[in-house]
Amino acid sequence: MDRKLLLEHIGVEGIHTHDVYRKNGGYKAVEKALKSMSPDDVVEEVKKSGLRGRGGAGFPTGMKWSFIAKPEGVPRHLLCNADESEPGTFKDRYLMEKIPHLLIEGMILSSYALGCNQSYIYIRGEYMFVLQILEKAIAEAYANGWLGKNIKGSGFDLDLAVSTGAGAYICGEETALIESLEGKRGNPRIKPPFPAVKGLWDRPTVVNNVETIAAVVPIVNDGGGAYAQIGLGRSTGTKLISASGNVNNPGVYEITLGLSVEEFIYSDQYLGGIKNGKKLKACVPGGSSVPILPHYLVCKTATGEDRLMTYESLSEGGFATGSMLGSGGFIVYDEDQCIVRNTWNFTRFYHHESCGQCSPCREGTGWMEKVLHRLEYGHGKMEDIDLLWDIQRKIEGNTICPLGDAAAWPVAAAIRHFREEFEWHVKEPKLCMTKNYGLVTEKTFETVNG
């Protein structure tokens, strides 16, 4: 069933080098676009493809591109978001490490479409070795005339540079990324103005995820229509999934959107089932920010339909019984994992990563972490569970950037589906230090669209 659009040549020896990449059809999309397509044609194909942002929010890329302001005489910028710091997500790294020219080719196409002559890849500082791979690949692309002045005689100029972060998750938020790239502290900006109007150095700017930009290559090669044929409904194309946790075959997979979650977890072609023959307890399908699902809502929705790997199906049931595709960080938990501990772990991350600009996130994330720590170590009280619920509720929707929501949602979902496990930690303070709770009982939800 699966078509490989991004990772097709990943196994080819030396595919990270320009020459091997080129021999395997690389830079054909650039040739095609520069010779026979106008920038607007490229935008049109991306619109037709139905491609949605792969960085987490799933916003239609073609539409995002058409919002960019085009004031006369003001340069525009394309920024590739390679900050990839969401726990559970490691697909961008894999792509950049193995096939860096695909990203560079995508950057050339996307910059051409948007009319940008100076584009940047912003990469997290911890990916130092990937930075070296990218810089080498960029040098090769310059040497072969794919970057620089008057690319292949088309009259289109593009300079591409890589810039590194310094170890902050928040710099993946697009406006914080822009601040950081400008050499400032990575605090998210207050929107509006949106980057499409005032971004890098107050110029119109588009920020896209690594995978989104790479997907423009097959879209230009095969046409947006052909891309839209792949996938299911409004979830078109293929998606890289970073699979981790208690599964037999963790790793990065390129799946065709529409694959069933059950097949993805249990088929040998994919994750090969739960490790050591254990039972599935829970799943976080889209990176640490998205709601965790209990075992009985992973492969089926609350209405009993098959859960599919699409934006729509994974969010079926709203937050009451659904989750999100997010960035595709698919984390699987077996029956021996502790949800309280996992929630504490995630919360510790958000506490550590909050930029501290707005009071609810700055103070609330730390507070939640402390309460969760207490619960996990058997010192919690029954009221702590409602307190946690209340703190997350006070953060959600009340902050400058979505990190506040990202910190609140995992806590809310854990309490929503695993309350009995939290209560057990209070009732069994000693036992919870030596044993895990196991599976939670199935619940029915009156409101499916909570």
Add this chain to the structure above:
Amino acid sequence: MSETNPKFTVTIDGQSVQVDPGTTILNAARMIGGDVPPPAMCYYSSLKGSGGKCRTCLVEVSKGSEKDPRPMPKLVASCSTTVMDGMEVKNKSSEKVIDARAGVVEMLLINHPLDCPVCDQAGECHLQDLAYEHGKSNTRYEFERRTFDKVDIGEYIKLHMTRCILCYRCVYVANQLTEQREHGVLKRGDAAEIGTYIEKSLKNEFIGNVIDVCPVGALTDKTFRFRSRVWYTKPMDAHRECKCCSGKAVVWMIGDEIARVTARKDQYGEVKEFICNECRFEKKGKADWTIEGPRHIDRSSVISANHYEVDAPEHTPLLNKA
């Protein structure tokens, strides 16, 4: 705004006002006055870029505009959201706002030392007022509070970071005053702190104004520290010839002595004309100043309840919670 620009009508808690396009909800609310304006702990009219951070000014937009009447899905920061024609806003009349604001106040207080009895800001502290008017009387926080060491930033200013609410106002003052950034925020999350990096002193002639913009007792005047409680001093409008600034200030007197000099603030606690360091820190002699008369201090200081003024104009003293 030019005459040709049509005005926008915005309704806040049932009261309508006509404002220029581009006006924020908060400023529209201030034009209505009374108890309509939401509290603002970080926004400061004269500081470019300020606002949006503390989240105390959150309001509910129950109608987006005449053209697009849909309500906004989330509460918005009134200080950084501009009005649309026909917009309807709920501040005090919204349960959601009251609840969220109480949440913000609680968040601001969980790590706050609440050492008001020994804090120079006590009596004119915006956080005290905010907690009093919008907070809950108990705390649910049972963990150790975060602390920082006190540091001197320069000759005249003390930074008591433990009390800071990270409103960033002082950062914007420093940004607007100094050529190179010397003062900013270091670290992140609840470990973030105001700093000058290697404890460099802030040397700008106007840097003393960070004390006035600070809504809490995090930045205090070392020439006044522990001299007196605010409520034992008498604020008088005064002026002097100054080469550097307007020389218009408020001198806070104890008997015949000038204990402290500050800039003049409006009813929202905002300074309209910043004063220089010389006026603030070095001119403490009565002969340095021409005293104009008692300063009317609005509700943001306990002074307003003191009846020190001869003809006390309208004021809203903070009453004791029963």
